């Protein structure tokens with residue numbers, strides 16, 4: 001168990017900088033996810049923590065001790081690789097016991113530790129098998145077993161579930177989370193799957209092009225995205241964005257679009273004339289009866305039932321929008337929606353940063 | 362019907378190609394075998410595809426204490442033959458072991474260690490394969506004289522290693538390059554050092570490559586003629602390849618003896634290949650990833 005502190009971390013490959021000064025403090029026992037599009041530097045960051053990539057600038061400390069120049073084998077970190085990286089010539093038991101054997105742990109003790117981990121992961125019947133005689137999910141478990149058997153200070157996961165089929169992925173997701181709870185080991189989990197990140201993590205870190213866009217508890221990030229990138233990245237279907245300009249109408253503020261839409265901005269304090277982007281999540285557009293005060297008319301293009309909810313794709317003025325409705329929706333040429341209370345997000349269009357209501361900020 | 366028309370010529374073509382290839386590679390060996398079993402007198406007549414009469418007198422001359430040649434009792438050549446056989450085995454064996462060990466470690470450095478000029482150095486090493494041996498023969502001879510290494514196992518082995526290492530290095534480099542680095546990274550994180558990882562993880566998985574290098578090197582060394590012709594003047598290190606042509610005397614070419622010796626000289630490499638072939642299985646990496 002340990003804290004991991006990352007300070008002004010930079011990674012360069014030759015002259016190309018791929019990590020641009022990341023700061024991150026990971027708490028003891030925390031499960032933290034790094035999420036971002038492919039190529040944003042998630043693996044690179046994780047591998048730098050593991051010691052598999054050199055650090056071009058800044059520091060990484062584990063339990064307060066800087067480890068920039070500590071070899072991977074002395075960092076007391078275990079990593080689960082995307083492709084599992086099992087030793088193909090060793091049995092499951094030997095794969096799991098490899099690290100203990102290297103530490104000169106006596107044989108009976110290795111056997112006990114391996115048996116214990118195997119029990120935890122449901123691998124007991126397979127201990128004598130070779131990796132090639134295992135299914136994908138079992139190999140994934142062996143990779144986990146190899147990591148937990150030696151009780152490291154930190155677990156690193158690099159997209160460990162991306163090679164599994166959808167059903168197994170959901171199952172392993174819960175298993176990994178439960179295991180981490182039980183062991184209480186600080187864990188850093190890389191994924192490009194936001195559902196994984198949201199469901200498993202204490203906090204998530206949203207990366208974009210080698211920079212941190214936001215760090216926070218999953219629901220905080222979902223409810224109060226710090227900028228336009230996070231707003232559109234987290235959530236599916238993505239948040240609806242409407243470009244507008246702030247206008248004052250008597251003593252009330254409103255966002256006016258150039259196609260004649262007016263969205264009231266109650267509680268905000270923004271200078272008149274500011275270029276803003278208004279964001280509303282699909283589920284915060286509530287279907288309403290025609291004639292409801294403040295209701296907005298949407299011209300329907302397509303209705304997509306997913307089973308547990310229905311996605312209505314259409315146009316609000318000239319803006320493409322999606323409505324997520326928890327019930328069934330019958331075919332219609334147009335629908336009316338209202339914005340649920342607190343369902344409106346406001347972003348400064350020039351900086352992309354979130355603008356909060358007056359009492360929050 | 363159409364498939365028959367299209368496959369029949371193809372089948373005939375394949376069969377002809379295979380037959381040609383077999384004749385090309387086994388023909389000389391068969392010819393040698395026939396010659397080694399033919400009585401000396403018949404050897405002077407018109408050649409025939411199979412021996413009209415089988416004799417083992419050439420083999421007797423090689424391995425017996427004394428034997429009969431052209432009606433006279435003559436000394437067997439066993440002392441020379443056995444000494445040369447040992448020399449062939451020792452020099453080829455030493456060259457193989459040293460070459461494979463150096464290639465196993467050296468190629469790993471070329472793949473996994475970062476050092477300035479790494480690729481340039483590798484290209485330079487491999488480029489030496491393009492240098493014809495005879496261009497370096499005289500300088501090498503002078504060098505070996507000054508090092509007092511002429512007609513020593515050490516000298517011959519050193520020359521063989523320098524000649525065969527580039528190919529083995531090249532082969533092992535591609536073997537390592539094809540290996541997912543995550544296996545090694547997993548071992549490092551598990552607490553293994555570089556050498557331990559190489560010996561316990563990488564080498565066992567590279568066994569097919571190591572064996573292929575060993576076979577190539579051994580066969581190359583076993584068949585060497587020019588190097589030992591120059592550097593092995595006496596039976597202290599003279600191998601079979603150099604001894605056998607010496608069965609040509611001033612007024613008599615003993616074809617039977619030469620071919621009997623040749624047939625015996627084929628046996629060790631064949632045994633080695635048969636033995637190592639068992640380990641040349643592919644699919645060692647199955648189950649490592651995904």
Ligand SMILES: Nc1ncnc2c1ncn2[C@@H]1O[C@H](COP(=O)(O)OP(=O)(O)O)[C@@H](O)[C@H]1O
Nearest residue numbers: 013016018036037038039040041042043044045
């Ligand atoms: N060895 C390397 N040499 C040069 N560029 C690299 C290397 N490894 C990764 N990169 C670059 O660094 C960026 C981040 O890569 P990576 O961390 O693997 O992304 P992710 O895991 O988020 O998909 C990418 O743009 C990638 O092209």
Ligand SMILES: [Mg+2]
Nearest residue numbers: 039042043044
């Ligand atoms: Mg990655």
